Amino acid sequence: MAFESTSSYIATDALKQAVNAAVVLERPLLIKGEPGTGKTLLAEELAESLDTQLITWHIKSSTKAAQGLYEYDAVSRLRDSQLGVEGVENVAHYIKPGKLWEAFTANKRVVLLIDEIDKADIEFPNDLLQELDRMEFHVYETGETIRAEQRPIIVITSNNEKELPDAFLRRCFFHYIEFPDRETMQAIVDVHFPDIAPKLVGEALEVFFELRDAPGLKKKPSTSELVDWLKLLMADNIAQEALYSRDPAKALPPMAGALVKNEQDTQLLERLAFMLRRQKGRGR
Structure with a gap:
C-alpha cells in the first residue's frame, strides 16, 4: 500500500511518507496542524483510496475511553427486569459496541479516525494504550475478548489544545501538517x-x-x-x-x-x- 494524493486531496511528500510509515509500522498516525489544514479529511481520503470503510470517533470533552470499547446499559436492563421483559437474562442485549469494537470486528481492514483527541480529559489517551497496542479488549459483562480480525489503520488528530502524554506519543507515528505554501x-x-x-x-x-x-x-x-x-x-x-x-x-x-x-x-x-x-x- 502506498498513499498518494487523490483527485480531491493534495498530500505533500512528507505527509505521504508519514501515512505509509505508520501503516508499515502498524502504529497509530498522530496528525497535528492548524485547524482547517485537512487533518480529518486525510482519514476520509485514505479510506477512499483504499476502497475501505471509514469509522469515525469524534471526541468531546465528556468522552471517556471506555465508550470507544463498549457501553453497558445497566439502567435499561434493570427497568426491563422490573417489567418482566423477556430475554433480560442475556446481558449481551444491553451492550452497545463502540467504535474500536466496530473497527476490530469489521470484515476487512478499515480506517479508524479518532478525531480531536486533545479535547478529552488528559487521561483519555493513556486509557487506550493497552487496547491500541494489543488490538484487543475484554468485555467483563459477557466474559468475551474482542480481537482485531484485521488490524485497522488508525489516524488520530489533534489541534494541540493540550499536551498528550509521553507514553501515548511513544506508541504513535507523528506528523505535523505544515501550512501550505x-x-x-x-x-x-x-x-x-x-x-x-x-x-x-x-x-x-x-x-x-x-x-x-x-x-x-x-x-x-x-x-x-x-x-x-x-x-x-x-x-x-x-x-x-x-x-x-x-x-x-x-x-x-x-x-x-x-x-x-x-x-x-x-x-x-x-x-x-x-x-x-x-x-x-x-x-x-
Whole structure:
C-alpha cells in the first residue's frame, strides 16, 4: 500500500511518507496542524483510496475511553427486569459496541479516525494504550475478548489544545501538517475549482497570505476558509470587481466574513489599515 494524493486531496511528500510509515509500522498516525489544514479529511481520503470503510470517533470533552470499547446499559436492563421483559437474562442485549469494537470486528481492514483527541480529559489517551497496542479488549459483562480480525489503520488528530502524554506519543507515528505554501495552495485551489479564472486566484491568494501575515492576528484564515471565500467570490461578480480594485489601505476584503472570524481581528485589521493610510498621507 502506498498513499498518494487523490483527485480531491493534495498530500505533500512528507505527509505521504508519514501515512505509509505508520501503516508499515502498524502504529497509530498522530496528525497535528492548524485547524482547517485537512487533518480529518486525510482519514476520509485514505479510506477512499483504499476502497475501505471509514469509522469515525469524534471526541468531546465528556468522552471517556471506555465508550470507544463498549457501553453497558445497566439502567435499561434493570427497568426491563422490573417489567418482566423477556430475554433480560442475556446481558449481551444491553451492550452497545463502540467504535474500536466496530473497527476490530469489521470484515476487512478499515480506517479508524479518532478525531480531536486533545479535547478529552488528559487521561483519555493513556486509557487506550493497552487496547491500541494489543488490538484487543475484554468485555467483563459477557466474559468475551474482542480481537482485531484485521488490524485497522488508525489516524488520530489533534489541534494541540493540550499536551498528550509521553507514553501515548511513544506508541504513535507523528506528523505535523505544515501550512501550505503558495505553490501547494494553488494546487489545492485547482483541485477544488478547476475552471476558476487565474486572475481571481492570483488576487485572492495575494490577499489571503497578506491576512495570514498580519502581525497580531488571533485566528489566521485556514485552507478550508480560503476555499469557502473563493466559492463566494466566484458566485458574486460585484465582489470580484471589489477585490480587483481593492485599496490595500482599506481594512477588509470583500466577503471578509469567510476569512476573519472574530471582532478582535476585525478591529486589528482596521487599525493596521488606518496606520497605512496615515503613512501614505504623510508621504504626500
